[in-house]
Each structure stands twice: as structure tokens, then as C-alpha cells.
Amino acid sequence: MTPGSFAHFLLWMGDSGLATLVAAVVVVALAMSKATRGVACRWAAAFLLVVALVLATKLQLFGWGNGIAAIGFRGPSGHAALAAFVWPMVGWLVGARAGRWVRVMGIGLGAACAAGVAWVLVAYGFHSLVETVAGGLFGGAGAGVCIFTARSAHPPSARVTWLAACAVAVAFGLQHGAPSKPLKQLERAAHRMVAST
Numbered sequence: 001m002t003p004g005s006f007a008h009f010l011l012w013m014g015d016s017g018l019a020t021l022v023a024a025v026v027v028v029a030l031a032m033s034k035a036t037r038g039v040a041c042r043w044a045a046a047f048l049l050v051v052a053l054v055l056a057t058k059l060q061l062f063g064w065g066n067g068i069a070a071i072g073f074r075g076p077s078g079h080a081a082l083a084a085f086v087w088p089m090v091g092w093l094v095g096a097r098a099g100r101w102v103r104v105m106g107i108g109l110g111a112a113c114a115a116g117v118a119w120v121l122v123a124y125g126f127h128s129l130v131e132t133v134a135g136g137l138f139g140g141a142g143a144g145v146c147i148f149t150a151r152s153a154h155p156p157s158a159r160v161t162w163l164a165a166c167a168v169a170v171a172f173g174l175q176h177g178a179p180s181k182p183l184k185q186l187e188r189a190a191h192r193m194v195a196s197t
Contacts, residue, residue: 007120007123007124010113010116010117010119010120011079011117011120011121011124011126013083013087013113013114013116013117014077014078014079014080014082014083014114014117014121015079015082016078016079016082019082019083019085019086022086022090022168023043023044023047023085023086025164025167025168026040026043026086026089026090026093026164026168027040027043027044027047028040028164028167029093029156029160029161029163029164029167030043030093030156030160032156032160033154033156033157033160035153035154035155035156036150036153036154036155036156038153039146039149039150039153042145042146042149042150043089043146046085046142046143046145046146047085047086047142049142050081050082050085050138050139050142051078051081051082053076053138054075054076054078054081054135054138057075057076057134058075058076058078075131075134076131076134076135076137076138077118077121077126077127077131077132077134077135077136078135079117079121079126079127079135080114080117080118080121080127080131080132080133080134080135080136080139081135081136081138081139082139083113083114083117083118083136083139084111084114084117084118084135084136084137084138084139084140084143085138085139085140085142085143086110086139086143087109087110087111087113087114088107088110088111088114088140088143088144088147089110089143089146089147090106090110090168091103091105091106091107091108091109091110091111092106092107092110092147092150093106093156093161093164093165094106094161094164094165095107096150096155096156096161097155097156097157097158097161107147110143111140114136114139114140115136118132118133118135118136
């Protein structure tokens, strides 16, 4: 995959470092308004739950050696899970003060980005289809619950929405192509731990 290509761009949209920064931006933006503080708490809790489920499943499957070889499953894709969780919620946040169809289009655009990440993962052999679908289901379910429960909340102010959109754009630009070192170190440590048992 050529750096700077569209496929590389899509793959980056599921990177753990970028997704974590964007998730933090969304939480802060929602927490700035008392009306959406509950949504912020649910968003943060759901993000942590999705990450924990992906890590726990991967660690469990590492203990089995190569996972479930018959179906090419070594654990849910973290890229697919994070992309399916983060980008639909960003789409909802950006269109939160607009009409219903704008919100639906924002969520749909976020879901399309997540689908693009999934396509790259499978097309370039980073993950099997089963791993990618499993990750997408984890992340998509978390995002769906957050968006569904946010329907009754008062939307954040326009100032907060634009601030969040700008912060997401800046985080994306500054972090582009720079994988999260702490998460990579955690992954290597998990591999070593499982290999030593």
C-alpha cells in the first residue's frame, strides 16, 4: 500500500491513535454542555467497552495459538471496530443541530468511512472478512446505542459543534500516519505475555 494513497488514507481512519484522539474530542465537546453530559459519559463508557472487548477477545484467541484457523479468525479487527464506533458518532455530532435528514446523512457518511476501512483491511490482507465483520459489529453496536440514546438529549450548541468539528480535523491532520506508540507497545507486551505461557 502506497503512503498517501486513498487506501492508506482509509486505513488511517481506523488507527487506534487517531480514533482515541477523536473519541476524546467528542467526549469533551459533549461534556461542555450540561444537556449532553450524560451522552458524553455514555460515549466514553461505550468507547472503553468496545476497546476492552476487542483486546480481551484477541488475548483469549492468542491463548489458542492461531485463533480459529478453520474460519480465519484471530480476533476482531481493532481498526474496523474503532472506525465503526467513532465516525458515525462524529457524523451525528456535526449534524446534531440540523434537521433529521442531515443527521442521517452525517451518520451514513461516518458508516461509509467505516465500511471503507473494512474494505481496505480485507482487500490488502490485513484481516480476514470474519475478523473485519466482527470488529465492525462491535464498534457499530456501540455507536448505535450511543446515537439511539442521544436522540432525546438537547443537542450541543452550534459553537460546541463547530469547535468539535475543527478539533477532529486538527487531530486528523496532526496525527496522520503516526501510529499510537503506547498502544503498539501494549500489543507487543500482550504477544510476549501470551507466548510465555
